[in-house]
Amino acid sequence: MRVGEALLKSGDIGQEDLDRALGIQKIWGSPIGTILMAQGIINGQQLARVLSEQSGLPYRNLVEEPPDPEAVSLGVRGVGEDFLRRRQMVPCEVGEGGVLGVALVNPEDREGLEELARRLGCPVEPFVTSDRDLYFALDRSFRKRYVDESVMGLFFRTPEESALVTFSGGQILFLGALVSLLAAAFWRDPTRTGTALFVAVNAFYLVSILFKLAASLQGARYEIQEQVSDEEVAALREEDLPVYTLLLPLYREPGVVPKLVEGIRNLDYPASRLDVKVLLEEDDPQTLQAFREARPPANFQIVRVPRSVPTTKPKACNYGLLFAKGEYLTIYDAEDVPERDQLKKAVAAFRKGPPELVCIQAALNYYNSEQNFLTRMFTLEYSYWFDYMLPGIEALRLPIPLGGTSNHFRTRVLRELGGWDPFNVTEDADLGVRAGAHRYRVATLNSTTYEEANSRLGNWLRQRSRWIKGYMQTYLVHMRHPLRLYRRIGGRAFWGFQLLIGGTCVTFLVNPLLWGLFLLWLTLRPEALSLLFPPGVFAMSTFCLVVGNALAIHLNMLAVFRRKLFRLTPYALLNPIYWLLHSLAAYKALWQLFTKPFYWEKTTHGLG
Known part of the structure; x- marks a missing residue:
């Protein structure tokens, strides 16, 4: 039957x-x-009971009858935990004559059973169980191991790629030597030293702006190789599409659950090939209850992330990655509304891209752009960043810092890279740079995920300070061995990294200082500052203040064209106010980099 x-x-x-x-x-x-x-x-249990009857194998409920720890230990010694998780089976009892009872999801996996029996050197007796029961059994048996892997896996494998240590010994020595050198120079000749430092900062500031202008113009000029046409999407055969894992990390956000479930169910992708992992922290019963009330279909699996330090999104994603079944994987945040064909476009892009293509970043934008000043400025910023800046960076073959959501991965290579760094609070940007350092490619995709722009200043500052702190962490991590990084990614990518990651942090920090000093001298002409502004320095400062900021405003005006957001054009003139908010967030980020580097500033969603 x-x-x-x-x-x-x-x-x-x-x-x-x-x-x-x-x-x-x-x-x-x-x-x-x-x-x-x-x-x-x-549900899975109903299917497992029918498969049990069909195959003639007994059914086992692993929640009501948990595996015997002795049997689990025997299996791990023989084949390892990874084999059991990958083949979706778990030893559950040792019977008479040393027969090992094994519960598995797929009763037709004879190859896995035979391999298990061969490596253990004992006969096995199979049982049928549901995929959810198997997850509970594995999670109960290997919870400590999974937590260790999610938190410390990257550090144990490649400690120099982890932000667990904020400053390396070499960086501390370098910063100490630099401060000592500057102090000695100021002691000997404060005027010349101050002027030279002022000129150097102005020059770096100007080069950073010109770099972003060049990358944006490149993004406006070039069509990106991995962009996918509607015809290519239509040509995909649904029966040939791979299993796709969706990670949905949430934390104390019960109000967005119904909309999130609806958005995932509306995706134009075979639901039977969607492996949806809802990642919930153990101390979040409210969101768990909201999901139970939403009654999502059985391809949604709730993964309870054990309470441990740090409590960060990347740690939760690493935990979910352990159970991912898909050939490809992406992340959606709680408030995300991806375009319906995004997964199909990503599959087509991977299939037409080179083997070293590890990740494809979809564009992000906002559905509440007209709510207030902050949401309008945020929309301008994201339109510029994802529609012009990132495509330009890709065209220039520079490391691409990923966005926090809608980045699509080859699951196998993501695991090879070590997943996300749970100690980096912008794990996405770090992972994009790390992929480039390992000679993998990251590309952009002509598909958009719509999010909720922060509409409250306090919420915006918490989110933005976390992002900037993560950029600081990313810069410090990848600059622990500058020469090694230079050799691995090449000169152009190396200097692009300096300007894009390091330059972004420096620009936000020095912006108010440069503006303040120049405007103070221009209006009051204090004698103490006059020595800093000889004619050449005055010309450079004027150029940076007027031309540099005009170019930056122009970039934000450019952002409206692809999405025809012309109503937002006048708000680009208000960017200096927005940049001052960035500077405020940057100083908060710098303080936290020293005081609590792993602290995750929670962003409240559902305010739009």
Whole structure:
């Protein structure tokens, strides 16, 4: 008896449910049980019971009958935990004559059972269980190991790529020597030293702005190789699409759950090939209850992330990555609304891209741009960054700092790179740079995910200070061995990294100082500052203040064209006010870099 008929006979589904699923099966090409689960008609336990009857193997509920720790230890000694998780099986008991009882999700996985028996040197007796029961059993048996891997995995494998240590010994020595050198120079000749420092900072400031202008013009000029046409999307055969893992990290955000579930269900992708992992911290019962009330289909799996330090999004994502089944993987935040065909576009882009293409970044923008001043400025900023700046960086073959959501990965390579750094509070930007340092490529995608722009100043400052602090962490991590980085990524990418990551932090920090000093001298002409402004320095300062800021305003005006947001054009003139807010956030970030570098400033969603 076929699965659908068995479910009909057991009363788990009706004839109408079966007919609808059979019609979908002709398009999706998935097993009928998987389709019924993805449609929310049956759950994993119902399917597992039917598979048990079909295969003649006993059914085992691993929640009510947890695995015997002795049996689990025996299996781990023989094949390792990774084998069990990958093959979706777990030893559950040691029977008479040394027969090992093994619960597995797929009763047809004879190859896995034979490999287990061969490596353990004992006979095995298979049981059928559901995928959720298996997750609970693995999580209960290996929780400490999973937490250690999620938190310390990157550090244990490549400690120099982890932000666990904020400043390396060499960086402390370098900063100490630099401060000592500057102090000695000021002691000997304060005027010349101050003038030279002022000129150097002005020059770096100007070069940073010109670099962003050049990258943006490049982004406006070039079509990106991995962009996908509607015809290419239409040509994809749904039965040939791979399993796609979606990580949905949430923390104390019950109000956004219904909209999030609806958005995922509306994606134009076979639901039977979606592996949705909802990542919830253990101390968040409110969001857990909201998901239970939303009653998502069975392809949504709630993964409870054990409480541990640090409490960060990248740690939760690493925990979810352990259980990811998809060939590709992406992250969506709580308030995200991706365009319906985004996953298909990503698949097409990966298939037409080179083997070293590890990640594709979709554009981000905002659905509440007209709410107030902050949301308008945020929309201008994101339109410029994702529509012009990142495509330009890609065209120049520079390391691309990823956005916090809608970055699509080859799951295998993501694991090879070590996943996300849980100690870096902009884990996305760090991962993009790390991928480049390992000679992988990151590309952009002509698809947009719409988010909620921060509309409250305090909330905006918390989010932005975290982002800038993460850029500081990323710069420090990848500059621990500057010569090694230079050799690995080349001169152009190295200097691009200096201007894009380091330059962004420096610009925000020095902006109010440069403006303040110049305007103070221009209006009051104090004698103490006159020595800093001989004719050449005055000309450079004037150029930076007027031309540099005019260029930056022009870049934000440029941002409106691709999305036809012409109503926002006048607000680009108010960018100096917005930049002062960035500077305020940057100084907060700098303070926290020394006092609490791993602290995750929580952003409240659902305010738009």
